[in-house]
Amino acid sequence: MKDNSYASVMGRKNEIMKKAVGIDYSQYEIEGIAFDYERMMNEVGYSLEEVQKIQSETSVGNTPLVELKQVNRLVKLTSPKGKGARIFLKDEAANPSGSFKDRRAAVSVYEAQKRGYKGVIAATSGNYGAAVASQAAKRGLKCIIVQETFDSRGKGQPEIVEKARACEAYGAEVIQLSVGPELFYYFLLLLEETGYFNASLYTPFGIAGVETLGSELNRQQIEKSGRSPDYVVVTNAGGGNLTGTTRGLRKAGATDTKIIAASVDLSGLHMASDTDFNRKSFTTGHTGFGIPFATFPDRSDVPRNAARALRYMDRYLIVTQGETFYVTELLAQLEGMQRGPAGNTSLCAAIALSRELNEDDTIVVQETKYTGAGKCPSAQLTFARENGVIVRTGDPKDNKPGSEIVLPESPWQLHYTEMEMRKVKTSYIKQAIKQYGKSEFSDKEISFMSEDVKLTEQEIGNIIASIK
Amino acid sequence: MSEKAYKGQWVKIHNIILKSSQRSPNVPEDTKKVPLEMWLNGFLDQDEATLGEEVSIRTVIGRVVKGKMTEIDPQYDHSFGKPIEELIAIGPRVRAFIEKGDSNER
Numbered sequence: 064m065k066d067n068s069y070a071s072v073m074g075r076k077n078e079i080m081k082k083a084v085g086i087d088y089s090q091y092e093i094e095g096i097a098f099d100y101e102r103m104m105n106e107v108g109y110s111l112e113e114v115q116k117i118q119s120e121t122s123v124g125n126t127p128l129v130e131l132k133q134v135n136r137l138v139k140l141t142s143p144k145g146k147g148a149r150i151f152l153k154d155e156a157a158n159p160s161g162s163f164k165d166r167r168a169a170v171s172v173y174e175a176q177k178r179g180y181k182g183v184i185a186a187t188s189g190n191y192g193a194a195v196a197s198q199a200a201k202r203g204l205k206c207i208i209v210q211e212t213f214d215s216r217g218k219g220q221p222e223i224v225e226k227a228r229a230c231e232a233y234g235a236e237v238i239q240l241s242v243g244p245e246l247f248y249y250f251l252l253l254l255e256e257t258g259y260f261n262a263s264l265y266t267p268f269g270i271a272g273v274e275t276l277g278s279e280l281n282r283q284q285i286e287k288s289g290r291s292p293d294y295v296v297v298t299n300a301g302g303g304n305l306t307g308t309t310r311g312l313r314k315a316g317a318t319d320t321k322i323i324a325a326s327v328d329l330s331g332l333h334m335a336s337d338t339d340f341n342r343k344s345f346t347t348g349h350t351g352f353g354i355p356f357a358t359f360p361d362r363s364d365v366p367r368n369a370a371r372a373l374r375y376m377d378r379y380l381i382v383t384q385g386e387t388f389y390v391t392e393l394l395a396q397l398e399g400m401q402r403g404p405a406g407n408t409s410l411c412a413a414i415a416l417s418r419e420l421n422e423d424d425t426i427v428v429q430e431t432k433y434t435g436a437g438k439c440p441s442a443q444l445t446f447a448r449e450n451g452v453i454v455r456t457g458d459p460k461d462n463k464p465g466s467e468i469v470l471p472e473s474p475w476q477l478h479y480t481e482m483e484m485r486k487v488k489t490s491y492i493k494q495a496i497k498q499y500g501k502s503e504f505s506d507k508e509i510s511f512m513s514e515d516v517k518l519t520e521q522e523i524g525n526i527i528a529s530i531k
Numbered sequence: 532m533s534e535k536a537y538k539g540q541w542v543k544i545h546n547i548i549l550k551s552s553q554r555s556p557n558v559p560e561d562t563k564k565v566p567l568e569m570w571l572n573g574f575l576d577q578d579e580a581t582l583g584e585e586v587s588i589r590t591v592i593g594r595v596v597k598g599k600m601t602e603i604d605p606q607y608d609h610s611f612g613k614p615i616e617e618l619i620a621i622g623p624r625v626r627a628f629i630e631k632g633d634s635n636e637r
Binding site: 068069133136137140182205206207212213215219221224225227228231234235236237238239240241242243244245246248249257333335336337338388389392393395396397435436437439440441442443444445446454455456470473474 | 548549553554555557558559561562564565566567568569570571572573590591592593594607609610611612613614615617618620621622624625626628629632
């Protein structure tokens with residue numbers, strides 16, 4: 064009989080993971096923090112062409128790129144003369160389960176099937192669950208989704224409850240847990256019991272799946288405006304969306320496109336807190352995931368995270384919950400597209416950004432998501448009020464995560480707060496010092512960090528010296 | 532909701548995965564005070580059972596799992612929420628603004 068205590072199961076983590084993802088990560092290790100990222104991506108992942116073929120087998124991808132003509136009129140009306148970039152939206156809700164996550168799930172589930180696993184498991188409270196369940200259905204594999212759904216009062220976040228419903232609709236078994244990172248412990252137990260494949264968001268498969276999103280939008284934007292997009296805005300949480308999209312753009316030749324990350328501000332709310340859990344009105348695309356994953360990617364459920372946002376990010380813009388709900392309403396009311404709200408974080412940042420850019424610049428907002436009961440703004444705002452959060456119209460600068468959601472009075476008030484990249488990169492180095500328990504790094508480690516955050520080795524050295 | 536369920540009926544079970552004392556040392560204080568709980572739906576895998584009883588269920592993928600039966604015919608009750616006047620007001624306001632078409636007037 065195996066010892067299934069918390070400490071014992073966590074102690075078997077590496078052994079369980081190796082069986083469940085079938086990747087021997089040790090072969091890519093260099094030393095300390097350093098590992099051979101590109102070799103791992105090339106050897107384990109799939110080429111753009113292979114991914115296109117895999118995804119076309121299950122009708123994933125080739126989603127429309129839509130010019131937001133009415134939103135762009137509004138942008139022009141609220142911009143100085145000569146300003147107001149054109150915004151285009153990649154309508155990823157057109158994927159089988161309603162989000163870009165189908166791209167990631169398609170490759171993971173293909174891999175699981177190819178290697179003879181009987182089923183797949185994913186630990187996710189997001190749209191990824193529905194995507195894995197949907198792809199597993201298409202390939203005839205069994206599926207378990209493990210979600211963090213309820214607080215200790217048994218109150219479920221409506222957006223997550225809706226995702227549970229969707230997973231069940233696609234034939235998955237849905238295990239719902241209360242708040243806490245020990246979800247991972249239960250996840251390991253399930254992997255061990257079932258022998259299923261861990262369809263992690265953070266394997267090279269999951270990232271290779273998103274690369275087609277970047278290459279497709281590049282081709283579509285060239286068709287529309289004769290050149291690659293000048294800016295691509297990506298909603299940032301775990302970093303996979305940004306990593307995969309940028310890799311796809313680069314592979315397609317869009318080397319000058321600026322990559323802008325966007326997250327909803329949930330500062331001050333603790334992600335593992337039982338009482339904060341239902342004071343969040345966004346369950347993804349927020350700073351509570353975005354910053355921890357950018358500054359220490361290897362915190363994920365696999366030994367080495369293939370999603371490494373700081374390798375690709377040029378700027379990081381933060382918007383508020385109220386502004387994102389407002390923009391979700393604009394998309395429905397002006398463009399006739401009911402989507403989100405989670406993916407609309409990037410649309411919100413794009414609108415604020417577009418007013419500063421030239422009118423012949425182009426911005427692509429690279430994803431949308433399906434919406435409905437539990438997910439739409441009225442559901443989330445009703446839930447917020449029931450949990451003591453004030454919802455009102457006013458100046459979005461007064462927005463306070465967990466206590467006040469302020470919907471803008473007018474579109475001029477849409478703005479972003481720039482997260483200083485230098486600060487984020489310094490946090491990455493502080494995390495490295497903390498996680499590896501040292502402040503002296505080898506040349507190989509410095510070289511790795513330099514690639515991992517897009518700074519020169521000299522700059523990395525200076526930051527380390529300034530922290531010491 | 533009836534008190535009794537019969538074999539094959541769709542029910543929800545509940546389990547404590549970790550007691551408060553068994554939780555990870557890294558979780559915040561408020562989370563540490565409460566247990567890690569789990570809920571799962573499946574078909575009742577025994578002749579009959581009463582609400583609150585320890586039962587076996589068979590999930591949709593065929594796993595047999597034990598737990599306390601907390602709900603018979605569990606249903607989803609999440610909704611579109613109540614009408615939010617502050618949201619409803621956004622559409623007419625921006626549409627009127629576009630119609631007016633005044634550029635650069637604040």
